[in-house]
Amino acid sequence: MRDPKDIVYVNGSFLPRAEARVSVEDRGFVFGDGVYEVLRAINGKLFATRFHNQRLERSLDGVRIALEGDHSPARFVEIGKQLLKENDLLQGQAALYMQVTRGATTRAHNFPPPDVAPTVYISVARFAPYADLAESGAPAITQPDLRWGRCDLKTLNLLPNVLASHTAKERGAFEAMLIREGVVTEGTKTNFFGVVDGSLRTHPCDSHILPGITRSV
Known part of the structure; x- marks a missing residue:
């Protein structure tokens, strides 16, 4: 069972994973229309954040998803650090998962209207390396x-x-x-x-x- 303290980030809010909600019309769910990035954390320190940020930016540009407000790959890393703290993952190894979709709207293959904001989801979890x-x-x-x-x-x-x-x-x-x-x-x-x-x-x-x-x- 997951720790009841399991906190995630969705569209500007930190909340328990069990309470996190994303629309069934989200384009990530309907089309797989989005990108993601995964970082390793060792004792609370994230590995190679600059390179991961650059790769996430490249993926976003490649699929033509524009982030809004104060959302940016660098901001996501700061959110990830907060999640590591909130979930007591500052010791040992953990994985930070960051995902951005093109947002939720009526299903259509063409891009949604400009006022449809991307969906941002960030979470952390304990990571067990394959030492054996x-x-x-x-x-x-x-x-x-x-x-x-x-x-x-x-x-x-x-x-x-x-x-x-x-x-x-x-x-x-x-x-x-x-x-x-x-x-x-x-x-x-x-x-x-x-x-x-x-x-x-x-x-x-x-x-x-x-x-x-x-x-x-």
Whole structure:
């Protein structure tokens, strides 16, 4: 069961997760029309915030969502710090999740009217690193990369990732490595690096992969 003190942030308000509400007409729910970002916190300190902010800004620009009021990636980080404090997550490791959708309005494929504000949702949770896998290694399978052509944007449209990841689980693997035209792009939730003839190789940063933060650092 979740801690009853579990506090989240939705559209300007801090409130218990059980009381948080988003419209059933929200475009994130109806279309997956939105973006997100995830940061790691270690003892209350968020990792590589500048790089995460830049990636979130790039995703927002890429899908043409404009934030309103005092909302900004930098402001989201400050909200995240407050949530870490409110949820007693200043010790150990935690994950900060930030999500922005195009807002709630009558269902239509075209963008909503200008007066429809984006929906902002931010939460934190305890994170348990995969220490055992770092020691023993993680089994993986390969799957076709069926994602769209802008994987460099961190959008909510994750169904191909979900299907490939679940297939990996069904086969007793930790991850599915995605293959596009005979080339490994990345995993469903990981970047991929390999050592070939003594050289470290990875896919170039283009529209077929999400630019990893650790890679950037």
